[in-house]
Amino acid sequence: MSWYEFHSVLGSIGILAILALSLNVICGMTGLLQLGQAGFFAIGAYAAGLSSIYLTFPELGMLNFVISASVAMIAAGIFSIILGIPCLRLKGDYLAIVTLGFGEIVRLILINLNFSGGKMYPGEKIGGATGIKFTEFPGDIWPKYPDYSAEFAKWWFIWILVAVIFILLINIKRSSFGRAMMCIREDEIAAQAMGINLSKYKLMAFLLSAVIAGFAGALFFHKELAVTPGKFNLLCSIEILLMIVLGGLGSFSGAICGAIILGMTPYLLRHVEVFGYRIGEHQQLIYALLLIVLIRLSPNGIFGMNEVPAWLKIFFKGKKQIPKNETA
Amino acid sequence: MDNFLFFLTSGLCIGAVYALIALGYTLVYGIIKLINFAHGEFYMIGAYAGFGIYLVLPSGTSPIVSIPLIIVSSGIAGMIIAVLTEQVAYKPIRKSGRLAALLTAIGVSFLLQNLASFINKANPLQYSAESTGSIGELCQRSVAIGGSGIKIIQFIFIPVTIILTLILWHIVMRTKFGRAMRAVSQDPDAAALMGINIDSVIRRTFLLGGVMAGIAGALIGFQSVIEPMMGFMPGLKAFIAAVVGGIGSIPGAVLGGFIIGIIENMVIWAGIPTGYKDVAAFIVLIIVLLIRPQGILGSNLREKV
Numbered sequence: 001m002s003w004y005e006f007h008s009v010l011g012s013i014g015i016l017a018i019l020a021l022s023l024n025v026i027c028g029m030t031g032l033l034q035l036g037q038a039g040f041f042a043i044g045a046y047a048a049g050l051s052s053i054y055l056t057f058p059e060l061g062m063l064n065f066v067i068s069a070s071v072a073m074i075a076a077g078i079f080s081i082i083l084g085i086p087c088l089r090l091k092g093d094y095l096a097i098v099t100l101g102f103g104e105i106v107r108l109i110l111i112n113l114n115f116s117g118g119k120m121y122p123g124e125k126i127g128g129a130t131g132i133k134f135t136e137f138p139g140d141i142w143p144k145y146p147d148y149s150a151e152f153a154k155w156w157f158i159w160i161l162v163a164v165i166f167i168l169l170i171n172i173k174r175s176s177f178g179r180a181m182m183c184i185r186e187d188e189i190a191a192q193a194m195g196i197n198l199s200k201y202k203l204m205a206f207l208l209s210a211v212i213a214g215f216a217g218a219l220f221f222h223k224e225l226a227v228t229p230g231k232f233n234l235l236c237s238i239e240i241l242l243m244i245v246l247g248g249l250g251s252f253s254g255a256i257c258g259a260i261i262l263g264m265t266p267y268l269l270r271h272v273e274v275f276g277y278r279i280g281e282h283q284q285l286i287y288a289l290l291l292i293v294l295i296r297l298s299p300n301g302i303f304g305m306n307e308v309p310a311w312l313k314i315f316f317k318g319k320k321q322i323p324k325n326e327t328a
Numbered sequence: 329m330d331n332f333l334f335f336l337t338s339g340l341c342i343g344a345v346y347a348l349i350a351l352g353y354t355l356v357y358g359i360i361k362l363i364n365f366a367h368g369e370f371y372m373i374g375a376y377a378g379f380g381i382y383l384v385l386p387s388g389t390s391p392i393v394s395i396p397l398i399i400v401s402s403g404i405a406g407m408i409i410a411v412l413t414e415q416v417a418y419k420p421i422r423k424s425g426r427l428a429a430l431l432t433a434i435g436v437s438f439l440l441q442n443l444a445s446f447i448n449k450a451n452p453l454q455y456s457a458e459s460t461g462s463i464g465e466l467c468q469r470s471v472a473i474g475g476s477g478i479k480i481i482q483f484i485f486i487p488v489t490i491i492l493t494l495i496l497w498h499i500v501m502r503t504k505f506g507r508a509m510r511a512v513s514q515d516p517d518a519a520a521l522m523g524i525n526i527d528s529v530i531r532r533t534f535l536l537g538g539v540m541a542g543i544a545g546a547l548i549g550f551q552s553v554i555e556p557m558m559g560f561m562p563g564l565k566a567f568i569a570a571v572v573g574g575i576g577s578i579p580g581a582v583l584g585g586f587i588i589g590i591i592e593n594m595v596i597w598a599g600i601p602t603g604y605k606d607v608a609a610f611i612v613l614i615i616v617l618l619i620r621p622q623g624i625l626g627s628n629l630r631e632k633v
Binding site: 033035086087089090092093094096097098100101102104105108109111112234235238241245249282284285287288289291292295296299 | 361363417420421424425426427428430431432434435436437438439441442443560564567568571601603604606607609610613614617618621
């Protein structure tokens with residue numbers, strides 16, 4: 001594995017970690033099963049891609065990323081509110097099906113959607129099944145700025161953002177908003193009886209989750225400089241879900257841990273062969289088996305609901321000092 | 329716009345297939361409150377099994393013999409895979425809560441899809457239409473209705489669905505096993521106290537659902553290609569059909585299947601690009617869940633604290 005490839009893998013895992021964090025807000029903390037996170041991821045990536053084509057000012061340099069990421073977050077937020085207001089009244093399995101449908105609808109619409117080339121590629125059609133791609137490097141289009149590259153999302157930049165979002169979410173988890181969300185997860189009727197406005201907090205959690213997923217989409221675009229609708233299929237949503245199940249539903253450090261484990265697995269296993277079949281080519285099969293086995297053997301994941309897993313606390317402090325029912 | 333009759337017929341025929349799959353969803357959801365995502369894969373495996381029997385049969389077999397044989401063997405294959413899935417994957421986690429069950433169902437669905445992609449290296453299969461009088465040739469024959477050709481094989485979809493629905497209706501409403509099923513769906517604990525073997529009821533419910541999904545797979549296999557991913561979208565649409573009709577209700581599932589089939593064809597008739605066809609079902613689902621969450625024929629259940 002060359003250094004360049006290694007950095008690319010690190011960056012991809014960072015983006016997966018942000019997605020896992022975002023899904024953990026809605027699935028792990030609020031307890032609403034969301035099977036369409038790839039939809040918000042796709043909206044973010046497309047919004048970032050379109051804004052870099054229509055709204056790029058090469059003289060601003062890094063600020064272009066801020067513009068593009070803000071557009072992505074706003075777009076994902078708007079769609080989450082449009083979807084959330086009617087659908088968050090649904091419960092459990094029905095919500096899962098509707099969000100799954102949303103993810104598929106986004107993908108189907110993106111395949112059928114075409115945009116004009118804007119000021120970057122005048123006269124060309126972009127979009128459709130090939131998606132958005134920088135066919136020429138931005139530095140070649142603006143000869144005045146030969147060093148300008150829209151590839152802002154370097155691996156270290158992504159990981160700094162993972163840390164920032166992680167700290168932000170840990171703080172939200174400890175705030176009254178976070179406690180309200182966890183209360184909704186444990187018992188909706190009890191939460192309502194305690195004066196928690198169900199639809200308000202559900203919508204806020206949904207919005208927060210979608211905005212972070214949209215931001216991950218923007219990072220994805222500025223890392224790859226290309227995006228195709230085929231990436232955002234149901235498997236993408238399930239992969240994210242698998243990460244937080246592996247890490248432990250409700251635990252943000254668990255989500256990052258799950259993303260690292262599942263993100264590294266395909267690269268570690270790509271040269272392994274079983275009965276003449278390359279494991280790397282059957283990633284979906286591995287994921288499916290992993291999902292079934294994980295739920296059967298360890299439904300609480302590695303971290304459980306805590307940020308620091310109970311087994312680690314036992315290891316450092318001994319068993320007696322752990323207070324019961326501790327969260328966060 | 330003038331080929332309304334074509335899209336209506338086409339919608340009714342595909343609706344019959346959705347109805348067959350939806351019946352399995354509605355039975356399983358009624359009993360253990362699980363969206364069996366793998367149900368679409370039972371349908372896919374039924375289609376593959378039917379094709380396997382077609383390959384085994386001598387090439388000169390008359391379609392009058394081979395078509396019923398394919399349908400029956402697909403039903404048996406669907407039954408075997410459904411019971412196997414229930415015993416291996418769902419039974420051990422039945423007590424672990426809804427989320428665990430739903431995630432397992434998704435896992436099983438992906439697993440079966442990926443295992444099926446080893447068959448013929450995931451290349452689509454189709455009944456060969458080379459010699460006249462063979463199944464493939466018969467399946468490709470079409471008649472003109474409303475300006476466009478409809479394959480004549482599609483006309484057996486509706487009678488097959490009606491016959492199977494009537495048999496299912498008889499089993500659920502008139503037999504002792506059906507009474508046990510309805511009891512378990514109302515209150516599993518009380519049913520267990522009354523001496524009903526819940527495990528056996530759940531197993532046989534999966535069996536019934538699997539048979540119908542397998543037969544639906546055989547029917548679709550006659551008119552289009554067979555591939556590992558073929559079960560995914562019809563599975564989702566059939567679940568939507570079951571919800572639209574009222575989950576847990578047999579007439580509801582059939583009605584929902586026909587509604588979804590007709591609406592998605594009417595969308596094309598109305599001039600919306602074919603690519604958006606699959607979107608229509610989800611929009612119908614959202615509208616129905618908002619207006620009448622229990623479905624068209626479903627009974628209203630209030631949440632108990």
